[in-house]
Amino acid sequence: MAVRTGGVRGAALEIDAVTKRFGAFVAVDDLTLDVPSGAFFALLGPSGCGKTTTLRMVAGLERPSAGTVSLAGRDVTHAPAHRRPVNTVFQSYALFPHLTVLENVAFGLRRRRARDVRARALEALELVELVHLAHRRPSQLSGGQQQRVALARAVVNRPALLLLDEPLGALDLKLRRQMQLELKRIQAEVGITFVHVTHDQEEAMTMADTVAVMNHGRIEQLGAPADLYEHPRTAFVANFLGQSNLVAGTVVETLDAGTTLGVDVAGVRVRVPAARTVAAGPRVLVGVRPEKIRLLGGTEDAAGGDNVLGPGTVVDTSFAGVSTQYQVAVDGLGTFGVFAQNVGGATVHPPGSRVHLAWAAPFTFALDGHEEVAAGTVDLDDEP
Template sequence: MSQVDEVLHQHRERAQTRDLRLEGLTKEFASFTAVKALDLVVPTGTFFALLGPSGCGKTTTLRMVAGLETPTSGRILLGDDDVTYTKPYKRPVNTVFQNYALFPHLDIAENVAFGLKRRGIKDVKGAVAEMLELTELSTQATKTPGQLSGGQQQRVALARALINRPEVLLLDEPLGALDLKLRRSMQVELKRIQSEVGLTFVHVTHDQEEAMTMADVVAVMNGGVIEQMGSPTELYDNPRTTFVANFLGQSNLVAGEIIGVDGDVVKADMHGTTVSVPRERAHATSGKGWIGVRPEKVLIARTGERIDAPGNHMTGAVVTDASFIGVSTQYRVRMAWGQEITAFEQNTGLREVLAPGTPVDVSWRPEFAFLLDASQDVTAGLGEV
């Protein structure tokens, strides 16, 4: 067994059954409450994302776990160990910040070795070499941070944190300083490293794509509380609130009157058309509701033409805008009742782009719809960053 394999095995053995648990965690500042009685379990070995707009409480939560903020009330536990008031340097937790906080006067190997040397460990050469190999930095060991790209600097920060064998690695907007192409590349790299080391990663971000790409579990935060938590697929396909529907991707939300439950579906009257929603996607069963469907699930065709895989079917619509965005065309369509909805159509080349002014029929398969309580603000989550 190589030294890095032994280190990773020790990580996994040590971390077994030691989930990170937040119980009633609250942080109050003079003028507002940043985090409100938060209950949360982060399973051992998962890539966990705290996703939300600026000011939602995600970074404050991360800082409390790191020991950089003291909770007003509640507890932070690793397994059975209460670390709520443990000094930051005594917690089995390390943090990678957006600015990386590397030492500019030390070379890469010395930056990575810093934590071990600070703990009085003298023989660090082998461990440093293994961590540089894990983060694909072996050829950069003698360079200084200023000679590296942003993505390479982030890998140095990761290696420096991982070499300390934390049970939990906290990532505070770690990709925010990178350009789009590099950021997407590093999303893959971060997930690869997390999979290899098997540690618990808690990643704070406002970027929906980042969270969806990397995380096993995503918790969407808003106003100091968690709106919904689950796998990226679950949150995207079956949002439980208008905030999650609007913040995580795009949604069309249309007002309707719920007719009632009919077997495994809930039926609703949507401006004169009876539409069906799967029971497990219906988060209201009476009164008024918001019928939701993602833009890529909306099918359109010239009025009277056949729609592939038709479902809930509406006539009398017209294209108001068509934007070619490479892999797909984004349409804005004004429905017969006056509301504009969005449809994404893959650019397969099977037909020409429909020009604004084209009369169209609109359809979506019932199994792709969801239903939310109309008491929720239909604009919640729109324009949040």
């Protein structure tokens, strides 16, 4: 799939028609992609989608079966890894246990016989706020501190491109979220192009300027995190990037001078903005995100212009801190997820409650009705 995010001029990374085969298996399929200089770019997808293979081809650890890879305008398709202006931060940190923190950061500079090694290594440690631990060994550091040392060691050489391969996967949830903000801050300060490979949707959306969602070796959709979330173009993206409720429907009319479509969903008319519809024919998948839906009890009415489905039965109610998450079995349509923000005073609907689902029509989107409703919902967790 050809995706031009910045054009050739000013691109730190250009992947042109790259395919990678392992025997009969196609890991990356005719991929074309530009990453602009200075960007924080994320390759997001489940295990086996081709994102790590793409990263390894950029790093020089794998050779493409076809196509070219260019860095800073130079073709490096056949260049060995050590001759590429690229550094990689791995999930495993890969620090030298017998060296101090300062010596770990300075290691690459010393190998290249760079000048002002100590000063530059201390500057990199200051960037990750670890100067006070310069003389400790890696075994004396926490997981988050080790990750920051690995990052300092990578950026101290000022590569044209920094590759991050699931760098936060070994950290616990709270520390991972803190490190997401730290990585974003560091990237903004140093201005190096970051390409971040992850299967974690929150990680990609929190840090990256641009996200490419990969599936079966191809890019399903690329764009700013908010645009991908609000305007998914495939069922895979709608389900993999967050959660979506998708249900089959048929376009039966055009309303409001062509700006709105009327869609029949199991005998109920649902309004969908034409601008949020990617289907070419009458058969569609109508979608809405769980946090956009309100639950209406027996005495509550929908607002004018709302889409309403139901009735349904609450089958599960889970308190999740900032929200209460519901699973609602809607008669004849299946189970819908609903997230209700906990703002105080809101009605809690226990399991067994009969409710209707309501949401503002502009929040609705429609995808190609020939797609699988469950595409993108399987989480295979870690890369093999």
